[in-house]
Amino acid sequence: MDTQNLKQRTTRQEPTTTNDESVRGAGQKMKRTMAKRGLKSLSIALTIPVILTLTNIYMFGTSDNYKLFNRPNWVPPIWALHMACLGSASLLCLCGWLVWAEGGFHKNPNIAGLYFGQFGLSLLWDLLMFKLGANWAGLLVAVGVCYGLYQCYRAFKQVSDIAADLVLPCLGWSALLGFISLKFMLN
Known part of the structure; x- marks a missing residue:
């Protein structure tokens, strides 16, 4: 027999880029889906507290005492005070969402109590x-x-660290609200 002259039959294989592309496409599709879920949760996390703050401003945000109050220059007018309170609430909601997205509320449930407690007090x-x-x-x-x-x-x-740094302007704003309360109390 001529076994020495026999050659192994080879089949020509196509490059496996189709499998790589399908895997890559599935990964990108999963990332897009997760990004959409993240945007939905962010919009909910921002919308609910902003609506609560706007409702609070609408129901309790006017006072003749504040308008007639002889306020110093560092005390903002009432419209600026309300806009800053709304901005502070929005920024703090973003901080809470960042912590939630990192799993901070699940790892330490006390953080959620602090977050919602200070929001209720505000x-x-x-x-x-x-x-x-x-x-x-x-x-x-x-x-x-x-x-x-x-x-x-x-x-x-x-x-x-980003969420923690974004809390600092809110802390400064609440300190200013404390000084405004003190100024009202002393008059």
Whole structure:
């Protein structure tokens, strides 16, 4: 037999780019799906607190005492105060979403309690200061919000540095609200 002259039959294989492309396409499709879910959760995380803050401003945000108050230059007009409160709430919602996306609320549920507690106190400030005229209680609430934000900053720092850094302007704003409450109380 001529086994030495026999050659192995080879089949020509096509490059496997179709499999690589399908795997790559599936990965990109999964990334797009996750990005859409992330945008949906971000929009919900921003919408609900902003609507609550706007409702709070609408229901409790006017006061004749504040308009007639002889305020110094560092105390903003009421419209600027409300816009800054809305901006602070939006920024803090973004911080909370960043921590949630990193799994911080699941790892440490106390962070969620701090976050929602300070948000509730910040909503209470308008009611106390403008509707009820309880300036001393407004000062206590502003101090409580500052404390809650500082604790959120410390807890968020363990999860996300960006979220922790975004809490600092909100902390500064709540400190200014505390000074406004003190100024109202002393007059």
